[in-house]
Amino acid sequence: MNEPLRWExxxxxxxxxxxxxxxxxxxxxxxxxxxxxxxxLRAGAPLTAVLTAERLAAAPxxxxxxxxxxxxxxxxxxxxxxxxxxxxxxxGRDLGWVLGLVRLPQAVALDELxxxxxxxxxxxxxxxxTVLDLVCRLLLEKKKSRMAVGHSWLQPWxxxxx
Numbered sequence: 001m002n003e004p005l006r007w008e009x010x011x012x013x014x015x016x017x018x019x020x021x022x023x024x025x026x027x028x029x030x031x032x033x034x035x036x037x038x039x040x041l042r043a044g045a046p047l048t049a050v051l052t053a054e055r056l057a058a059a060p061x062x063x064x065x066x067x068x069x070x071x072x073x074x075x076x077x078x079x080x081x082x083x084x085x086x087x088x089x090x091x092g093r094d095l096g097w098v099l100g101l102v103r104l105p106q107a108v109a110l111d112e113l114x115x116x117x118x119x120x121x122x123x124x125x126x127x128x129x130t131v132l133d134l135v136c137r138l139l140l141e142k143k144k145s146r147m148a149v150g151h152s153w154l155q156p157w158x159x160x161x162x
Contacts, residue, residue, distance in 0.1 A: 007081035010051045014089050014099055027104050034096030038067055046103040047076045053086040053097040064096070 014030045016022040023029050028048065031040055040047055050071055056064055057080040071078050086097050129137070 005049055005077050005079050007051065007079050007085065010049050010079045010101065011081055011085050011089060013049075013101055014051065017101070023104065028101050029104055031100045031102055032090055032093070032095055032098070034064065034067060034098050037096075037098050037100045038070075040100060040102060041067075041070055041074060041076070047071075047074070047100050048103055049077045049079055049101045051079050051081050051086065051089070051099045051101075053083045054080055055083050056097045064098070067098070 013026065013028060016026055017028050017030050031037060037047070037050055052064075052068075057068075057078075060068060068078055083097075086099070089099060090097065
């Protein structure tokens with residue numbers, strides 16, 4: 001059977017993931033505040049633990065009671081820490097005295113991200129060109145050819161027909 005998490009280990013992990021290097025090494029990041037933890041839970045983010053202050057755990061308001069119940073249903077451990085520890089970790093911000101540890105998503109390779117997107121030829125693109133695309137392309141080609149005739153890209157185009 002799993003041993004319950006101790007607040008000291010969760011608090012230490014929150015301290016560790018403050019830095020980029022700590023997040024990369026541990027594979028976690030921290031979120032702070034009731035709203036972020038609620039949203040992470042609803043989104044199915046891989047929450048591994050939630051740390052809260054003793055005063056909040058002792059007498060939660062209805063919103064926090066609902067959050068704590070949802071965490072229990074999602075089997076996310078709720079760890080209670082002394083108020084002073086939570087105040088230190090949040091640097092005095094009062095966003096609900098709730099901190100969550102979330103597992104970083106796995107890096108995705110570019111070919112997996114593109115997943116079946118293939119290059120197409122210029123001819124293929126031209127085949128799907130709309131009337132507006134065609135007008136814009138022809139106007140740009142006309143402008144380029146007029147500017148190239150004078151052999152200087154700095155030569156202004158006067159707008160007169162050739």
